[in-house]
Amino acid sequence: MVFEIKARDAAGRLGKFSTPHGTITTPALLPVINPNKLLISPQELQQQFGIEILITNSYIIYKDSNLHQHALENGLHHLLNFSGPIMTDSGAFQSYVYGSVSIDPLEIVRFQHDIGSDIGTILDIFSKPDQTKGEARAAVQETIKRAKMSVSEKKEMLLALPIQGALYPDLRTLCAQKMSQLDAGVFPIGGVVPLMEGQRYADLVHVILAAKQGLDPSKPVHLFGAGHPLLFPLAVALGCDLFDSASYAKFAQDNRLLFSWGTEHLSNLTELPCSCPICSKYSVEELLQETPMSRTQLLAKHNLYVCQAEIRHIRTAITRGNLWELVEQRAIQNPYLFNAVHQLKKTSYFKWLEQQESITKDAALKYSGTFTIYQPLLRRLNHRLLTHYTPPSQNALILPPTQSPYFKRYQNEIQAILQKDPTTTILMNSPMGPVPLELDEMYPYAQSEFPENPDGETRLITKKFIQKFIKHHHFNEINLIDVLLKHNDLTNIITLLDIRRVAAVADMQFGKGYGKILLQPPVEILKSKKTGKIRRVLSKNHHVLSMRAQDGLFTLKIAGGTALHKNCSPPFLRVVVDDEASPFVQEGKSVFSKFVVSCDPNLRPYDECLIVDQNDTLLAVGRCLLTAQEMQSFTVGVAVKTREHISV
Secondary structure (H helix, E strand, C coil): CEEEEEEEECCEEEEEEEECCEEEEECEEEEEEECCECCCCHHHHHHHCCCCCEEEEHHHHHHCHHHHHHHHHHCHHHHHCCCCCEEEECCHHHHHHHCCCCCCHHHHHHHHHHCCCCEEECCCCCCCCCCCHHHHHHHHHHHHHHHHHHHCCCCCCEEECCECCCCCHHHHHHHHHHHHCCCCCEEEECCCHHHHHCCCHHHHHHHHHHHHCCCCCCCCEEECCCCCCCCHHHHHHCCCCEEEECHHHHHHHCCEEEECCEEEEHHHCCCCCCCCHHHHHCCHHHHHHCCHHHHHHHHHHHHHHHHHHHHHHHHHHHHHCCHHHHHHHHHCCCHHHHHHHHHHHCHHHHHHHHHHCCCCCCCCEECCCCCHHHCHHHHHHHHHHHHCCCCCCCEEEEECCCCCCHHHHCHHHHHHHHHHCCCCEEEEEECCEEEEHHHCCCCCCCCEECCCCCCHHHHHHHHHHHHHHHHHCCCEECCHHHHCCCCCCCHHHHHHHHHHHHHHHHHHHHCCCHHHHHCCCCEEEEECCCCCCEEEEEECCEEEEEECCCCCCEEECHHHHHHHHHHCCCCCCEEEECCCCHHHHCCCCCEEHHHEEEECCCCCCCCEEEEECCCCCEEEEEEECCCHHHHHHCCCCEEEEEEEECCC
16 A cells, blocks of 8 residues: 655645555545446446545445355456445444344455455444443444454455544544554544534534544545535545545435535526536436436436535645635535534644644635634744744834735835834734734735735634733834834845844744844845845855745755754754665755654644754755654655755
8 A cells, every 4th residue: 555645735635545456546535336226337437527446335245145256256346347446345334224234344354355355444333423431432442353353364455444432532532543553554434424414513523633633644544424525625624535425326316416515405496506517418407307217317427526526626725725715615604514613713623733734835825704813824823923933122013904015015114113213023913913024924924815804703813812922022012103204224224124034034934043043144135136025045155044935934055954953952853864865865865754763743744854864964954745743654755855965
């Protein structure tokens, strides 16, 4: 099995998952196929809908003598006439529906292997939402016991080890930790169908996050039974990679159509609000005139087209860096989903979500509503304003609210202020909170789109944080009217602003006080002739930093890395590689995950870092592509892209 992350946003991962019958792009939908009721043929799913992987139930095949024999003699792929990867379930859901199944847990694993399943599933114990903690604990213990026994039976087949635990977060996390110690190919989150059927999405959020916090991040996570497109964006943002459901067919049998915003009954529609091939060809009246079987097939195809379109939408959002925006848009379309996203405001989830959040993104941060201010990115930014930022002085002037770019809008006033007192701390009152002048070009302050008057909750949260920020730094506020004076010599003021900007951004990016370490005199700041913005920073005639135009953050140069390495102790900013990889890094090669020995747990995706050997000798500087935990868990893929190396 090979699972490699190609792009990321929130906890969502655009990945490549390799199996014996092909590579899957994640996030991915696995349509459920009942070999006795082929509403849409697997071949058609592959050719017309772009479905890369299917899931079918091995228990159904096992119990049907004809299917059983065919699968053993010719293989599962021949039985379904599908050339791509196939995952099989074990009958655990049937045991939940019917009370029990008559199959030995090890026998069903052997059978899945013998019929050629790419990904088999153990016969876990389905944990119901209404179980007592004692009942749920017993189910978890039995599931773990079966998983340990089943691993020895899987041979070369990938094995899915479901995470159970009902609604008890500690049991979910414990189960995830125990399963992560075994030889798994996929980690499904099980026992959640009743939650989705009852639209208990808030409970679903707790279940997913509890499981994710205990799981090995190097394996795909499968949300069992999640087949409604409304749920896909949130589930992906929380770290789910695979989804399966028969809902595309079940809903069609009841004349219901799936949409990204919810479900509509055909009889309640006057027009089809969709442009998929089915809705483009048929009207509501024409669909109602079809025979029941034909109509069911057509609606099932519509449902699959909509599901696949939402999966593609999510992949695009991950690539662009606006997945949270999509989650927020979907949340306002369904009150139960709104309640679920509301759970993410809780501080208890912030630490884990922040660890997954990239330092910078390609897309601007766009206001979508009341949830935007709670995004992990903004909460981390505000935390760093308290812990990383050092104000020039306790004399602070807060300028009235305006839109970015802040300096250009208040240039005359700022120059007058600093001419009177060059040490004045100048703060912008933005919809995101206080923006120190020195940081106004840093992501996302300059790369954001907020309305002048956001919702009341956002204004309240912003106001409270500004008050907290002022109190934390012991600011004395200055009246703007007192400092609007005439100004003549602007050269020194601009130079002062440039140095303050470099130091402040470096502190926010690397840690409090590290701006001073990087800015040892003589300091020279070189700007773009076209835009006038900072581009290169030289200290003692060495190029230490380059400021990126797209996000106002720094790229660390080898001279800057050397200064930081000399003045900070391990594990700060470090990614430690083993002896085998050191010579390649010294040649400028990037660092692969399998060679990472350890790293600073505070590193985040797209952070600048120091690449060192096991003796803490600096080899190179680079940019992290994974979280700290992922770097030490994955065995494939690039962990750090090397920027500059120390010549041997």
